[in-house]
Amino acid sequence: MSSLEIRDLHVSVDDKEILRGVNLTVRSGETHAIMGPNGSGKSTLAYAVAGHPKYTITSGSVLLDGEDVLAMSVDERARAGLFLAMQYPVEVPGVSVSNFLRSAVTAVRGEAPKLRVFTKELKEGMDALSIDASFAQRNLNEGFSGGEKKRHEILQLELLKPKIAILDETDSGLDVDALRVVSEGVNRFSAGGDTGVLLITHYTRILRYVKPQFVHVFAGGRIVEEGGPELADKLEAEGYERYTKAAI
Numbered sequence: 151m152s153s154l155e156i157r158d159l160h161v162s163v164d165d166k167e168i169l170r171g172v173n174l175t176v177r178s179g180e181t182h183a184i185m186g187p188n189g190s191g192k193s194t195l196a197y198a199v200a201g202h203p204k205y206t207i208t209s210g211s212v213l214l215d216g217e218d219v220l221a222m223s224v225d226e227r228a229r230a231g232l233f234l235a236m237q238y239p240v241e242v243p244g245v246s247v248s249n250f251l252r253s254a255v256t257a258v259r260g261e262a263p264k265l266r267v268f269t270k271e272l273k274e275g276m277d278a279l280s281i282d283a284s285f286a287q288r289n290l291n292e293g294f295s296g297g298e299k300k301r302h303e304i305l306q307l308e309l310l311k312p313k314i315a316i317l318d319e320t321d322s323g324l325d326v327d328a329l330r331v332v333s334e335g336v337n338r339f340s341a342g343g344d345t346g347v348l349l350i351t352h353y354t355r356i357l358r359y360v361k362p363q364f365v366h367v368f369a370g371g372r373i374v375e376e377g378g379p380e381l382a383d384k385l386e387a388e389g390y391e392r393y394t395k396a397a398i
């Protein structure tokens with residue numbers, strides 16, 4: 151059993167306070183959704199936990215199985231079992247999907263998998279996601295469709311088997327196909343029981359496919375309401391207006 155504990159986290163960007171005391175615990179086997187209006191700080195939470203240099207932690211703590219995540223380098227966070235999929239994956243010309251994934255697996259496991267073993271693992275992962283074999287040789291993120299980006303994200307999850315995965319979804323680029331890929335991936339991971347998932351999203355429609363046990367509403371840089379799956383239904387029906395008013 152693993153847990154990510156975020157305690158009273160305050161984060162600033164360019165001396166402006168964005169996160170104002172976030173408290174959240176995610177355990178393996180749990181699926182949490184963070185939902186909230188645009189600009190409420192959802193992505194800031196993901197970037198801060200990922201260790202992006204632009205996001206300054208002014209107080210609070212983040213612990214993974216009791217270890218201080220904020221003291222770790224970005225690589226160390228990945229090796230400790232944190233996975234962070236960002237909203238806008240970068241294109242890397244000249245680096246194939248296969249090479250990228252083998253490097254990522256090597257970084258996380260601390261040693262390079264034998265090529266034959268890795269090739270087999272990769273093929274199994276791709277088959278499970280109905281990804282064509284040619285995908286492995288494509289340049290990283292170059293010309294990926296929304297669905298391909300998402301398949302690649304979930305493929306990384308399959309190979310890296312993190313303790314805690316934080317998926318920041320804008321939803322804006324997500325067509326129905328991509329939505330289905332993310333949803334099935336998340337559902338498979340939470341069913342496995344070894345990974346805790348924190349799904350960050352603005353739109354409620356992904357929650358028609360993923361049923362989180364915990365829903366947290368984010369507004370004004372903190373969690374303002376928490377509940378079970380029924381809260382997602384309420385948000386879908388009522389929107390965020392109530393919270394944006396309250397946050398001002």
Ligand code: ADP
Nearest residue numbers: 163164168187188189190191192193194195204
């Ligand atoms: P959300 O993901 O909920 O839409 P964000 O975390 O992206 O919210 O943004 C929250 C606030 O922090 C916004 O006011 C945004 O302008 C500001 N912010 C976030 N990241 C940066 C950044 N890298 N540089 C400047 N401002 C930022």
Ligand code: MG
Nearest residue numbers: 188189190193
């Ligand atoms: Mg935003």
Ligand code: MG
Nearest residue numbers: 192193194237
């Ligand atoms: Mg965002």
